[in-house]
Amino acid sequence: MKRLALVAAVCALAVAATPVAVSAWGNTGHRLVGIAAVRGLPAEMPAFLLSPGAASEVGELAREPDRTKGGGQPHDRERDTAHFVDMDDSGRVISAAGPSIDALPRLKSEYDAALTAAGLDVDDAGYLPYAIWDGYQHLVRDFATWRVLNAAEKREIDPGRRAWYREDRLRREALILRDMGYLGHYVGDGSQPHHTTIHYNGWSRDVPNPEGFTTSRQTHGAFENAFTGRVARLDAVEAAMTAPNLDGFDLRARVPAYLKTTLAQVLPFYQLEKAGAFQERDARGAAFVTARLAAGASELRDLFVLAWRDSADDSIGWPIVKVAEVEAGTADPWLAMYGED
Numbered sequence: 001m002k003r004l005a006l007v008a009a010v011c012a013l014a015v016a017a018t019p020v021a022v023s024a025w026g027n028t029g030h031r032l033v034g035i036a037a038v039r040g041l042p043a044e045m046p047a048f049l050l051s052p053g054a055a056s057e058v059g060e061l062a063r064e065p066d067r068t069k070g071g072g073q074p075h076d077r078e079r080d081t082a083h084f085v086d087m088d089d090s091g092r093v094i095s096a097a098g099p100s101i102d103a104l105p106r107l108k109s110e111y112d113a114a115l116t117a118a119g120l121d122v123d124d125a126g127y128l129p130y131a132i133w134d135g136y137q138h139l140v141r142d143f144a145t146w147r148v149l150n151a152a153e154k155r156e157i158d159p160g161r162r163a164w165y166r167e168d169r170l171r172r173e174a175l176i177l178r179d180m181g182y183l184g185h186y187v188g189d190g191s192q193p194h195h196t197t198i199h200y201n202g203w204s205r206d207v208p209n210p211e212g213f214t215t216s217r218q219t220h221g222a223f224e225n226a227f228t229g230r231v232a233r234l235d236a237v238e239a240a241m242t243a244p245n246l247d248g249f250d251l252r253a254r255v256p257a258y259l260k261t262t263l264a265q266v267l268p269f270y271q272l273e274k275a276g277a278f279q280e281r282d283a284r285g286a287a288f289v290t291a292r293l294a295a296g297a298s299e300l301r302d303l304f305v306l307a308w309r310d311s312a313d314d315s316i317g318w319p320i321v322k323v324a325e326v327e328a329g330t331a332d333p334w335l336a337m338y339g340e341d
Helices: 002-016 026-039 052-061 075-083 108-117 128-155 159-189 219-231 234-240 251-263 266-274 283-311 323-328 334-338
Strands: none
Touching: 026 052, 026 159, 026 219, 026 234, 026 283, 052 159, 075 128, 075 159, 128 159, 128 251, 128 283, 128 323, 128 334, 159 283, 159 334, 219 266, 219 283, 234 283, 251 283, 266 283
16 A cells, blocks of 8 residues: 555645645646646537537536545545556556456456456556446536437427436436546546656665666655756647547547556656756756647547447447437437336
């Protein structure tokens, strides 16, 4: 439980003194990832997502998983560990005894069992891949429900039913923005190198440090909060975003690949830190921050689009209806949406 204990200790110090609390990119970074991702959405997405208001809302909601910390148990055990996955330099969780990021068990419970069998503390490992997988799958269900409600509202001739479809569609739109924010938070965490490594707050003292990197426990918070807040700019992040990558999508493979890409930036971070690049407004450090935020925004934008596309082939409600059939006008979703009891 070293990592969670460290977070708690740093947060306590932040109240009494001046150190910055460790909180995954901080407010500025998470806002920018969420806003840039939504602003980058293509025209195929629902119109309610293509507005400045939607981008702003997702940006604010992307901060929410940090704002709910400290709720007690089991809330904190399940949620605080979702912000990170601590890999060694080869991509295994915690150490060579842990599972490879490329071969994670299907369920969190199986992951916990594998860690326990290896003699590793599950609280030290982190659930970030599972948080992203779960958030994506939930968003697909949101979009599937919205598709059905939207199509039914347009075709319904009964005034009472049509009014209910409209009200439920608006409720669903609010939920979609909230769930996009939550997914955005974890995808944003996945672009911050400290959230993918055993070197999460200074170089780990449990492994060799031949290049003499800092072991300061202020490293993480100072980088993602104070420094990022000074140098990060939305226009720079948007300019650095990559082209959409939407072909050959496999959720179970894509998330580990994304996290490994971030893990590869741990060593460059510490080399830059050693060179003094994260002081004041150093251009080298600013470029690193921009690239990492752009990586998070690009991945998040793509996951939003892929979730929307996946939802077209989904089934939803009870009795189950196929989204495609409702959108084609060949199925009546009233009982599936409103309920038959």
